[in-house]
Amino acid sequence: MKRFKQTLLTAAIIFSTTNAWADTVYVAVASNFSKPLQAIAETFKAASGHELKISAGATGKLYAQIANGAPFEVFLSADSKTPKKLVEEKLAEADSQFTYAFGKLVLWSSTEGYVDDKGEVLSKGTFKHLAIANPKTAPYGEAGMAVMEKLGLTAAITPKLVTGENITQTFDFVSTGNAELGFVALSQVQQDGKLKSGSAWIVPAEMYQPMAQDAVLLTKGKDNAAAQALLEFLKGEEVQTIISSYGYEIPSPPSPALPPQWVKGAMRE
Structure with missing residues (x-):
């Protein structure tokens, strides 16, 4: 009613x-x-x-x-x-x-099969660059840092970070191949429930603040x-x-x- x-x-x-x-x-x-x-x-x-x-x-x-x-x-x-x-x-x-x-956070790569559905690619550390929005000004960047902290990977990954001014620039870093993968918004890579391209791990909601x-x-x-x-x-x-x-x-x-x-x-x- x-x-x-x-x-x-x-x-x-x-x-x-x-x-x-x-x-x-x-x-x-x-x-x-x-x-x-x-x-x-x-x-x-x-x-x-x-x-x-x-x-x-x-x-x-x-x-x-x-x-x-x-x-x-x-x-x-x-x-x-x-x-x-x-x-x-x-x-x-x-x-x-x-x-x-x-909002929902996703670890995404423009390359098919690069990101597994459990995010284990992060711990393997075979990538050279991971894109993330500036955590000081962008909540999605702050959430990405929280995920790395949760996984105990902050120290290992920080030297590989490429920081975007906002989530759009972060997405561009990954889509153009300047970073092999990155933390972006699910809204950027999904439409009508389907992944537009590449490969992704939808980060479990309990790994970052709502x-x-x-x-x-x-x-x-x-x-x-x-x-x-x-x-x-x-x-x-x-x-x-x-x-x-x-x-x-x-x-x-x-x-x-x-x-x-x-x-x-x-x-x-």
Whole structure:
């Protein structure tokens, strides 16, 4: 019943915004979620007429840009602590934060058969380079370091690390062969439940801290009804199907609807 009410609420918001002038929403998104967001942007535009202007990067670097006055209105982070910090610093709206997906880490190589399904290639150490996102700014990089620590391989592998500025650059290192393998987001190498290419080990979730990826309405977007509608749209069944197809887990039960003040703000007369 709650899910039915949520669907009606989302439909009402989209209907109301469709009948108004289309707006633009400036979205900062963690690199791992850039492709899913592009697909969501098309669906959102078809439903509401609103367009997304997307800027992707490492979560830590996007935070720095927001703190320095970047004109973003919505932030889709790769963690939950950064949006919370933005709320605490009055750069994001209280009560607007929610988890839109749980990320999954994968050890991937663009070469067929290179990575085994148990990740034993790490302990063999026959590779020259392993790519990883900067653990200081990218949660997926932090998770990769946690896996190596868990396996007791940090000291042995650290000299072989090639550090990407974000998860997109990390993926590029591996896809171009500059690194034989690397820790990347499952969303980058999987579509509709199938590995796009190469070989991979989906790292067991217990080997790193859960990567709850949270969304938040930034202060610069509080008066943009389209920004508020986007956050509500992310909770709809159609969007959650898109998110799942990229290998993410959906929060269960789904995140609650936005508080009444946001819903009211998203409804246009």
